[in-house]
Amino acid sequence: MNRLLLIFILLLSTSIGFAQEQDAVPKTDFTKMYLPVWLEAKTHCLAVARIMPDSLYSYKPTPVSKTFGEQMVHIAHTVKLLTQRYVQGMKVKPNTPDASKLTKEEIINLLEKEFQYTTNVILHIEQKKLDETCVMYHSGNTVSRAFAFFYVQDHMANHRSKSNLYIRMNNIKPPEYTW
Numbered sequence: 635m636n637r638l639l640l641i642f643i644l645l646l647s648t649s650i651g652f653a654q655e656q657d658a659v660p661k662t663d664f665t666k667m668y669l670p671v672w673l674e675a676k677t678h679c680l681a682v683a684r685i686m687p688d689s690l691y692s693y694k695p696t697p698v699s700k701t702f703g704e705q706m707v708h709i710a711h712t713v714k715l716l717t718q719r720y721v722q723g724m725k726v727k728p729n730t731p732d733a734s735k736l737t738k739e740e741i742i743n744l745l746e747k748e749f750q751y752t753t754n755v756i757l758h759i760e761q762k763k764l765d766e767t768c769v770m771y772h773s774g775n776t777v778s779r780a781f782a783f784f785y786v787q788d789h790m791a792n793h794r795s796k797s798n799l800y801i802r803m804n805n806i807k808p809p810e811y812t813w
Contacts, residue, residue: 681809703733720782
């Protein structure tokens, strides 16, 4: 019974935060269009993180795979890093926290914090900045900073999908995709 109450409280607090973010108005036409897409992706990723039991955060399907916890920490870290690097044009270096030293709760808090960073950028970025271009590190492609938001989300979705597979491999039904 206590577990159900905790899940209800977590879902309610996420819903309230989601509603508050939905009430915020971004500054550009692009970010007005993009914000609901981002918030849905964020909500789904947090649901994936929450559904995996604490005891399986160290699960990995093969010796060379990341653990579930490492996937979640990688998502959290790179959401902010890629936003800073490609959307904001900052010079940043990777410094991923060690997932094995974090609890499930700490990892979820990290996810929420880093998602909020990118959400705040979406809300406050100016059109002039979105119109600038950047060179994507891995591909060498030149894209607008607005387009770089899609890369941030795509990278997150890639690792979220892997995490969903880890959930299924442990006979747990993953959260429904709602978009």
